[in-house]
Amino acid sequence: MKLNDTTAKNSFRYSWLLGRVYPYIKPYMSRVILGFLVAIPVGALEGVVAFFLKPYLDYVVGQKDLIFTICNHTYSISWSTLALSIPFAVVLFALLQGVLRYLNSYLTDWTSQKITNGVKIALFNKLVYMDSSFFDENTSGVIITRYLSDPDAASTGIVTNLKEIATNVFGAISLIAVMLYSSWRLAIIGVLVLCVAFVPVAIIRKKIKSTSNKNMVIGGNITTNFNETYIGNKVMRAYGLEERQKERFTTQIHCGFTNNMSLVKRAGWMSPLMYLIASFGIAIVLGYGTHLITTGKMTAGGFASFVTSLLLLYKPIKSLGNTLTNLQTIFVALGRVFELFDIKPEITDKQNAINLQELKNGIELKNVSFEYVKGHKVLKNINLNIRKDETLAIVGNSGGGKSTLVNLIPRFYDITDGSIMIDGIDLRDYSTDSLRKNISMVFQDNFLFSGTIKENILMGKPNATEEEIQNAIQSAHLEEVIAELPDGINTVLGERGLTLSGGQRQRVAIARAMIRNSAIVILDEATSALDNKSEAVVQKALDNLIKNKTVFVIAHRLSTIKNADRIAVINEGELVELGSHEELINIPNGQYKALYEMQFKKQEAN
Numbered sequence: 001m002k003l004n005d006t007t008a009k010n011s012f013r014y015s016w017l018l019g020r021v022y023p024y025i026k027p028y029m030s031r032v033i034l035g036f037l038v039a040i041p042v043g044a045l046e047g048v049v050a051f052f053l054k055p056y057l058d059y060v061v062g063q064k065d066l067i068f069t070i071c072n073h074t075y076s077i078s079w080s081t082l083a084l085s086i087p088f089a090v091v092l093f094a095l096l097q098g099v100l101r102y103l104n105s106y107l108t109d110w111t112s113q114k115i116t117n118g119v120k121i122a123l124f125n126k127l128v129y130m131d132s133s134f135f136d137e138n139t140s141g142v143i144i145t146r147y148l149s150d151p152d153a154a155s156t157g158i159v160t161n162l163k164e165i166a167t168n169v170f171g172a173i174s175l176i177a178v179m180l181y182s183s184w185r186l187a188i189i190g191v192l193v194l195c196v197a198f199v200p201v202a203i204i205r206k207k208i209k210s211t212s213n214k215n216m217v218i219g220g221n222i223t224t225n226f227n228e229t230y231i232g233n234k235v236m237r238a239y240g241l242e243e244r245q246k247e248r249f250t251t252q253i254h255c256g257f258t259n260n261m262s263l264v265k266r267a268g269w270m271s272p273l274m275y276l277i278a279s280f281g282i283a284i285v286l287g288y289g290t291h292l293i294t295t296g297k298m299t300a301g302g303f304a305s306f307v308t309s310l311l312l313l314y315k316p317i318k319s320l321g322n323t324l325t326n327l328q329t330i331f332v333a334l335g336r337v338f339e340l341f342d343i344k345p346e347i348t349d350k351q352n353a354i355n356l357q358e359l360k361n362g363i364e365l366k367n368v369s370f371e372y373v374k375g376h377k378v379l380k381n382i383n384l385n386i387r388k389d390e391t392l393a394i395v396g397n398s399g400g401g402k403s404t405l406v407n408l409i410p411r412f413y414d415i416t417d418g419s420i421m422i423d424g425i426d427l428r429d430y431s432t433d434s435l436r437k438n439i440s441m442v443f444q445d446n447f448l449f450s451g452t453i454k455e456n457i458l459m460g461k462p463n464a465t466e467e468e469i470q471n472a473i474q475s476a477h478l479e480e481v482i483a484e485l486p487d488g489i490n491t492v493l494g495e496r497g498l499t500l501s502g503g504q505r506q507r508v509a510i511a512r513a514m515i516r517n518s519a520i521v522i523l524d525e526a527t528s529a530l531d532n533k534s535e536a537v538v539q540k541a542l543d544n545l546i547k548n549k550t551v552f553v554i555a556h557r558l559s560t561i562k563n564a565d566r567i568a569v570i571n572e573g574e575l576v577e578l579g580s581h582e583e584l585i586n587i588p589n590g591q592y593k594a595l596y597e598m599q600f601k602k603q604e605a606n
Helices: 014-061 077-129 132-137 142-180 184-197 201-229 233-238 242-267 271-293 300-341 402-408 432-437 455-459 466-476 479-484 504-516 533-544 558-563 582-583 593-606
Strands: 066-070 071-077 364-371 376-387 391-395 417-422 439-442 520-524 548-553 566-571 574-579
Touching: 014 077, 014 142, 066 504, 071 271, 071 455, 077 142, 077 300, 142 184, 142 201, 184 271, 184 300, 201 242, 201 271, 271 300, 300 417, 364 402, 376 402, 376 417, 376 548, 391 402, 402 520, 402 548, 439 504, 439 533, 455 466, 455 504, 455 558, 466 479, 466 504, 548 566, 566 582, 566 593, 574 582, 574 593, 582 593
Parallel strands: 391 548, 391 566, 439 520, 520 548
Antiparallel strands: 066 071, 364 376, 364 417, 566 574
16 A cells, blocks of 8 residues: 555544544543543633622722622622732632643643554554565655654644643633623623634635645655665765755755645634634624613623623634644544554465474475566466475576565565465465564675664574574674674664674674574575675675575575576576576576576686
């Protein structure tokens, strides 16, 4: 699946999305609930100032005592007492609201980070088991954006925005309550106007989905550009590609700007429109309020309290509109996240898959065909029988399918037609874990992970003993390299092991394969990128690695090929010749003979 082709088709199915994200929220539900409970008084306290304005203006400014009756008992509070207590109460409630806001903010950030971490871990657990074809089809930038940025956008914001909604809703409710307390007639007008003000939010939501999806693609392309600039820096320098990279990056940045501004143009008028609608409401309230005061149906203090509540209400309503807009962006990101969860690897174990304990007889390829792209076969009806402890060299024209063939053995890809049998059993009947544990691979450009040399070697066998480690180092001719390093085997390597030379990296990779001690060894042009001196040392290490093993070797070195038990010549995806060096070299007009005379004869002469 190409991740660029995302649609976030479920981004408007809110209950479905919340149901999918709930398992990641559930472990922290107690804190989420506590956060919501704290959000209620935080919002409710918004109406305190407006509430106290009525008694302050009606009694303190008017210098009248407050007289009220509770349970047939009449109570009186002097205006002077109110003059002292109301400002003190306002400060006290503001202090309480500040403490609750801090607590709410801490709880929100804590739960958001925990939920985000849970989603990222679950996504990464899916990512590491994706097929090789998945990584072939998608750039590193898109994968990074989808697996890191989308969970951040979705998980981090969902709790924050839902709590923000709770705070604003209860803030609005408290202010509406003050408005009702001041005048139910004016309150009806105010609430109706605010309902109309929400119309723009509903209009903009579909544009958010389109913009968010485009931003994901643009962000992925930008990250890919950074990765390519970093990894391909030597090629960029050698071919003077700096301007090309700059132009691509500038274009991507401008595309992102244009895409974002298209949303800003549509969303930007939301706030002014809401303000305009609210202004009409305020104008109506002022006119009708004046009438209520002049007719004695409302006090000046009640009117001031109402107007203050209405003005304060604009803030949570506006925030609520912005939060709902943000929430739609989050739901789009959530839709993309759960698209990732729904991607199924093509290569999976069968139910009741058996474990491959050891190679007993050999490996057989029967009418094997393979295609990366439907309708374009890379391998065509390959038939091979490789005996246990036999070395098979694979040669042929570049792009003829040699690497593809060896990549089918550990089941990096599944064949299109035919079957690959190990000890008479289709390899798809084995568990992939047990299959790959019986295979060691050394590639042309071996990848070393960040960490120490020892950690990279132990990746072949994490529970290896110290004696096994030392044997692997000696067999890989790695002792001199380790002796020259400042911290020996515990030297920390740079990213991708680039602090070592190509030959040194190959020997670390061979030690990693050596310590695995698996029955099947695959060498994919393991010495082709090395100079003669490095190649000679690495070849000695490889000779130690393949002793008493079943070996598939794609090689360009004549001695490796001549020493193989048999040689398979693969051209244009077909097995055209098979036999020993002596057999193949004596075929008149044979393809191996032509290849030998063109590529290998000079090596023999040297």
